[in-house]
Amino acid sequence: MKMIKRLSGLNAIVTGGSQGIGKSISLALANEGANVQIFSRNIQNANIVVDQIKLNDGEATAYAVDVCQEDQVYGTINMLIKEFKKIDILVNCVGGFNRFLPVEEVTIPEWDLVMNVNLKSAFIVSKAVIQNMKFNRFGRIINIASIAGSAPNPYAVSYLPYGAAKAGLIGFTKHLAKELGAFEITVNAVSPGTTATERVLLARDANSLERMAELTPLKRLVEPHDTAEAVVFLASMGAGGITGVNLNVNAGVVM
Numbered sequence: 001m002k003m004i005k006r007l008s009g010l011n012a013i014v015t016g017g018s019q020g021i022g023k024s025i026s027l028a029l030a031n032e033g034a035n036v037q038i039f040s041r042n043i044q045n046a047n048i049v050v051d052q053i054k055l056n057d058g059e060a061t062a063y064a065v066d067v068c069q070e071d072q073v074y075g076t077i078n079m080l081i082k083e084f085k086k087i088d089i090l091v092n093c094v095g096g097f098n099r100f101l102p103v104e105e106v107t108i109p110e111w112d113l114v115m116n117v118n119l120k121s122a123f124i125v126s127k128a129v130i131q132n133m134k135f136n137r138f139g140r141i142i143n144i145a146s147i148a149g150s151a152p153n154p155y156a157v158s159y160l161p162y163g164a165a166k167a168g169l170i171g172f173t174k175h176l177a178k179e180l181g182a183f184e185i186t187v188n189a190v191s192p193g194t195t196a197t198e199r200v201l202l203a204r205d206a207n208s209l210e211r212m213a214e215l216t217p218l219k220r221l222v223e224p225h226d227t228a229e230a231v232v233f234l235a236s237m238g239a240g241g242i243t244g245v246n247l248n249v250n251a252g253v254v255m
């Protein structure tokens with residue numbers, strides 16, 4: 001029996017699609033038939049994901065783009081628009097942080113870095129695709145926020161600049177959803193709970209992750225594919241009536 005793919009014929013961009021949660025999102029979108037354009041600074045890692053997608057008969061290409069650099073983002077997106085005519089799906093997944101500091105030790109450059117990576121990047125990349133989505137009267141923008149954007153993690157140390165940036169990203173999502181609704185563009189956020197990606201395994205110790213898992217209502221941490229499934233749904237035609245939502249994928253830690 002032929003499987004019906006939910007995203008056939010759609011062009012998607014996944015920023016930070018080369019590893020961790022973004023990698024899972026790239027694989028899941030491609031698995032549903034989307035042609036996936038992966039943005040990350042390191043093109044080798046992104047090409048590994050592209051190869052994996054192609055092995056499964058999917059379509060994908062990798063681009064070395066620093067999403068905090070407006071000229072790099074516009075250069076690549078304008079090229080993609082020329083080639084494909086339309087960008088249907090944008091997943092802003094770049095984000096994260098690498099250390100915990102008490103607030104009085106957070107310097108202005110550190111604050112700016114976390115804000116740029118987690119919030120400003122989504123503004124830059126969204127702005128670069130919106131005109132094309134408006135012209136085509138279709139678009140799905142999905143911002144990967146975090147549990148930290150709604151509340152400090154009750155079971156673990158949290159990082160103030162990151163929480164503030166992700167709260168900003170949830171606000172950005174709602175305001176953009178209102179502004180773009182008339183053009184049949186939906187804008188939603190997906191907020192994962194702690195997920196044991198390589199970056200998180202470096203920033204948090206294994207015991208604290210195990211303790212966190214035991215304390216969640218679902219008795220486990222969420223995995224990258226849990227978030228990827230939520231993204232596929234929000235990108236699909238079936239989610240056309242949903243905009244301005246922040247969808248928690250956090251095993252019930254924050255409800």
Ligand SMILES: NC(=O)c1ccc[n+]([C@@H]2O[C@H](COP(=O)([O-])OP(=O)(O)OC[C@H]3O[C@@H](n4cnc5c(N)ncnc54)[C@H](OP(=O)(O)O)[C@@H]3O)[C@@H](O)[C@H]2O)c1
Pocket residue numbers: 015016017018019020021022039040041042043045065066067068093094095096097117144145146147191192193194195196197198199200
């Ligand atoms: N893991 C968690 O516990 C968790 C929980 C809640 C929310 N989240 C959110 O989920 C997203 C992914 O997290 P993750 O843990 O999967 O992260 P990750 O493993 O560190 O992956 C980050 C991705 O972003 C890319 N990237 C980073 N800075 C970039 C830049 N300036 N320009 C272009 N690409 C850039 C990285 O590739 P390059 O280094 O090659 O550029 C990589 O592909 C983030 O937004 C994070 O805040 C994660």
